[in-house]
Amino acid sequence: MDEPVLTSLGPHLGGRVDGIDTGAALDDATVAWIRDALIDRKVLVFPGQKLDAAGFHQFARRLGSLQQHVLRKYRHDDFPELSWLTNVAKDGSVDEFGVIRATSWHTDGSYTQDPPMLGILYALEVPSRGGATIFADMCHAHDSLDEPTRTKLAGLTGLHLHGAGPGGDMYDGSLADDQEEGFRDAVHPAVGMHPLTGAKLLYVNATHTRKFAEMETGESVALLEGLMAHATQPENLYTHDWSVGDLLIWDERSTMHRGAGDYPPTDRRIKLRAIVQELGT
Ligand SMILES: [Fe+2]
Structure with a gap:
């Protein structure tokens, strides 16, 4: 070949x-x-x-x-x-x-x-x-954030629940009643690290990130929506x-x-x- x-x-x-x-x-x-x-x-x-x-x-x-x-x-x-x-x-x-x-x-x-x-x-x-x-690209999304936002995010934890983010009603279907993922938050740092490269990455999304653990819901959603706008600029x-x-x-x-x-x-x-x-x- x-x-x-x-x-x-x-x-x-x-x-x-x-x-x-x-x-x-x-x-x-x-x-x-x-x-x-x-x-x-x-x-x-x-x-x-x-x-x-x-x-x-x-x-x-x-x-x-x-x-x-x-x-x-x-x-x-x-x-x-x-x-x-x-x-x-x-x-x-x-x-x-x-x-x-x-x-x-x-x-x-x-x-x-x-x-x-x-x-x-x-x-x-x-x-x-x-x-x-x-x-x-969520690595570039992270790296292109301004310094104050990067510093702020480094101390935040995302709470993720199936379809519970601000855009979650556009998602596809519901889980069965007995599936644990349907009622228990998964907890991920807002800034993750790629397991193979060690690169930092922004690990939040509009569909499943319900809020940041350290913030009230309103403040969380406003920050999340700002991060989504930043991450989805055309060049990214x-x-x-x-x-x-x-x-x-x-x-x-x-x-x-x-x-x-x-x-x-x-x-x-x-x-x-x-x-x-x-x-x-
Ligand atoms: Fe998908």
């Missing part, structure tokens, strides 16, 4: 990968290459992949240990470590409200005490127009416009994301998802 090629897609994050067939059995050197590229670019796009559920599962499993989706109804019947991101029901009907789901800024699993490392999506059907996913974003066959991996620790939510609501949209809890060694 030719050497893979990484092409930057923006100033801070986003990279296109050519020369890797994600459906093939990958050798250790290729897996290490993907991991390095991911740490460098935070979001990687592999266009033109041809995968079935088994092939997608095999690829995701090569990157690390997989976590089942917190919402049980989305899990794949044959591969419960995979889940569907779709607006098409089993009877073929299209959920027209799917278009607004997950359109507020979030980091997957921030409402858990041990959030996952990576998200992976593979596009099977895409809308006729719109439907992008937008990513923000990568917008991915989907094509069928795109496989996309993102670093959950150093980014947040949202759906653009601007596609025709009756258009079908089907993706397969995997969640990597820990990278393999």
Whole structure:
């Protein structure tokens, strides 16, 4: 196989990968290459992949240990470590409200005490127009804060609860009554550290960050909204416009994301998802 090629897609994050067939059995050197590229670019796009559920599962499993989706109804019947991101029901009907789901800024699993490392999506059907996913670089968001705000944040702790942030009503669905994540705050420092690089990162999001432990709710929400505005300035974003066959991996620790939510609501949209809890060694 030719050497893979990484092409930057923006100033801070986003990279296109050519020369890797994600459906093939990958050798250790290729897996290490993907991991390095991911740490460098935070979001990687592999266009033109041809995968079935088994092939997608095999690829995701090569990157690390997989976590089942917190919402049980989305899990794949044959591969419960995979889940569907779709607006098409089993009877073929299209959920027209799917278009607004997950359109507020979030980091997957921030409402858990041990959030996952990576998200992976593979596009099977895409809308006729719109439907992008937008990513923000939370390392650069941190580093570009003014000094007083950085100092203030260094002493703050975010309380995260599923969908309980100021933008949480745009999120996708509710947890089952017996799921602990539905009623217990996960506690994360507002400034986190990337487990692989040691880089500082802003670890708050509009969907799941309910408040800062050290502040009243009103003051917390005002600060959070200011941080969201700062983190989502255009130069800090990568917008991915989907094509069928795109496989996309993102670093959950150093980014947040949202759906653009601007596609025709009756258009079908089907993706397969995997969640990597820990990278393999
Ligand atoms: Fe998400």
